[in-house]
Amino acid sequence: MDSRMYVLKFPKATIDQPIICNLMKLYGVEFNILKADINRQQEGLMVLELLGHKAKLKEGIRYLKELGVGVERVASRIGRNDDKCFQCGACTGICPTGALALERPTMAVLFDREKCSGCGLCVAVCPVRAMTVTLDHSAL
Incomplete structure (x- = not known):
């Protein structure tokens, strides 16, 4: 099974629809919601991890896009x-x-974007602000 982190941007018209629930029912894609900012008066933003077989993930992403949901890694x-x-x-x-992990024995900091959830904790602790995360509404 593959695991991918996505940012979903929901148009105002789709806020009341059970889109993520249907994604699971129709395509067998599991999800883990990491962040969500949903407001009925405006568009919604969600950061989540999707888990499933590669072909099913692709079908599920196509389904989201057909509904007008913005999908971005x-x-x-x-x-x-x-x-x-x-x-x-x-x-x-x-x-x-x-x-973010230390490579031994060199002690170099390795960064694997595919594992990143966009939580922003690294930004807060970096003394030189070398890390950046843009997941708010204005960034999308």
Whole structure:
């Protein structure tokens, strides 16, 4: 089974629809909602992990897009400025998904965008602000 992190942007017209529930029922795609900002008066934003077989994930993403839901990989909203990063490792201890890890024996900080959930904890602890996460409504 594959696991991918996504940012979903729901148009105002779809806020009251059980889209994520239907995604699971129709395509067998499991989900883990990591962040959600849903307001009936405006569009909604959700960060979630989708788990399933690759073909089913593709079908599910196509279904979301057909409903007008904006779909974007979280990885495209995460950045690390390698010129700023001095490999202190502060981010590795706080990263809940293991997207930031120390490589032994070199002690280099490795960053795997595909594992990143966009939680932003690394941004808060980085002394030089080498990490960036843009997942708010204005960023999409």
